[in-house]
Amino acid sequence: MKSFSWLFFALPAAAQYPVLNDSAWAGPAMQRDSKSTSTPANFTSASGTLIVPSLSIPERPKEVADQYSVSFWVGMEGVPENNAPFARGLWQAGIQGNIYVNGTKTYIPWYEWIPEDPVRLPASDLVMNEGDHIYINVSTADLGYTGTIVLTNLNTTQEWTITRPSPVTPRGPTWHAPGWSAEWIAEAATYGPETMYRKYILADFGNATFLDPKVCRTDNVCLGPEGQNTTIWDLVDDKLYSRTSVGKDVTIEYLEVDL
Numbered sequence: 001m002k003s004f005s006w007l008f009f010a011l012p013a014a015a016q017y018p019v020l021n022d023s024a025w026a027g028p029a030m031q032r033d034s035k036s037t038s039t040p041a042n043f044t045s046a047s048g049t050l051i052v053p054s055l056s057i058p059e060r061p062k063e064v065a066d067q068y069s070v071s072f073w074v075g076m077e078g079v080p081e082n083n084a085p086f087a088r089g090l091w092q093a094g095i096q097g098n099i100y101v102n103g104t105k106t107y108i109p110w111y112e113w114i115p116e117d118p119v120r121l122p123a124s125d126l127v128m129n130e131g132d133h134i135y136i137n138v139s140t141a142d143l144g145y146t147g148t149i150v151l152t153n154l155n156t157t158q159e160w161t162i163t164r165p166s167p168v169t170p171r172g173p174t175w176h177a178p179g180w181s182a183e184w185i186a187e188a189a190t191y192g193p194e195t196m197y198r199k200y201i202l203a204d205f206g207n208a209t210f211l212d213p214k215v216c217r218t219d220n221v222c223l224g225p226e227g228q229n230t231t232i233w234d235l236v237d238d239k240l241y242s243r244t245s246v247g248k249d250v251t252i253e254y255l256e257v258d259l
């Protein structure tokens with residue numbers, strides 16, 4: 001994970017949702033409504049269908065690199081809240097897209113339950129290409145102590161799934177995901193020990209669209225982020241790198257706007 005900068009960012013056109021600056025994340029997060037101040041939102045699943053974006057080499061990257069990367073994911077529990085009375089673990093799944101200076105592009109599915117490291121899936125488990133529609137469903141049971149991921153390439157019908165318990169020590173207590181938040185994110189990510197947790201330089205991803213973003217709760221009500229208690233992050237580093245719009249679908253547009 002990464003640290004949040006809880007800074008409000010006034011968009012020129014009055015934003016429908018609060019927009020926060022972040023150095024790693026772009027996209028919306030849903031949180032509980034104000035009726036309940038001390039309990040989770042009781043989200044038990046989050047889903048969306050990612051249209052695998054077409055990557056290109058950024059015109060004006062933060063740094064010139066051999067490889068540019070971006071990660072897209074759906075998750076639960078990504079947004080810390082001060083009054084959450086226990087450690088919570090972000091349960092997430094999606095894809096990592098890479099473009100190399102020679103033009104080669106790769107799209108690698110992965111999942112992760114923070115504080116563990118990400119697990120990348122081999123091509124034998126799931127293959128995807130630009131323009132494919134990838135259904136991502138992240139869910140929990142047992143009050144967040146068990147998690148299930150379903151990743152389906154709707155174009156090939158290839159499906160991959162896992163069910164597992166939440167992470168435990170040695171790196172902390174039990175990091176379950178009882179459902180305080182759900183999010184649909186494009187991330188300038190760090191990818192784990194093999195790269196010394198280096199942050200990759202962001203690839204130009206054009207538009208990243210999550211079709212039909214949705215959460216379901218313990219009371220079986222399912223909702224999208226539109227018109228709900230939704231916050232947007234946009235990626236601000238040396239430049240403004242994204243603009244997120246939330247409607248029936250979520251679109252995160254890649255930008256390179258000077259600050």
Ligand SMILES: *[C@@H]1O[C@H](CO)[C@@H](O)[C@H](O)[C@H]1NC(C)=O
Pocket residue numbers: 007008009010021236239240259
């Ligand atoms: C967030 O980033 C925008 C875009 O650069 C900038 O205009 C704004 O001042 C930033 N907000 C804060 C609170 O730093």
Ligand SMILES: *[C@@H]1O[C@H](CO)[C@@H](O)[C@H](O)[C@H]1NC(C)=O
Pocket residue numbers: 031032033034035081229
């Ligand atoms: C939205 O969620 C945040 C974080 O849980 C909470 O502080 C705020 O009161 C909520 N706002 C509304 C309008 O429900």
Ligand SMILES: *[C@@H]1O[C@H](CO)[C@@H](O)[C@H](O)[C@H]1NC(C)=O
Pocket residue numbers: 032033036039040041042218
């Ligand atoms: C979540 O479930 C608990 C236990 O049933 C309940 O007390 C609480 O009000 C629910 N929270 C919301 C936001 O519905």
Ligand SMILES: *[C@@H]1O[C@H](CO)[C@@H](O)[C@H](O)[C@H]1NC(C)=O
Pocket residue numbers: 100101102103104
């Ligand atoms: C492009 O570069 C990557 C990373 O070095 C390498 O894995 C890949 O094979 C190269 N592609 C071609 C077509 O040479």
Ligand SMILES: *[C@@H]1O[C@H](CO)[C@@H](O)[C@H](O)[C@H]1NC(C)=O
Pocket residue numbers: 129130131132133154155
């Ligand atoms: C995948 O399927 C969707 C829905 O039918 C279609 O719009 C899209 O063009 C397909 N993608 C590719 C790469 O064929």
Ligand SMILES: *[C@@H]1O[C@H](CO)[C@@H](O)[C@H](O)[C@H]1NC(C)=O
Pocket residue numbers: 206207253
């Ligand atoms: C992304 O979507 C916006 C809004 O629909 C559009 O104006 C823009 O041209 C799109 N960008 C790309 C790279 O497709």
Ligand SMILES: *[C@@H]1O[C@H](CO)[C@@H](O)[C@H](O)[C@H]1NC(C)=O
Pocket residue numbers: 045046047137138139214215216222
């Ligand atoms: C996720 O998948 C489960 C099992 O199929 C389903 O019951 C649930 O409604 C899905 N959640 C969302 C948010 O689509």
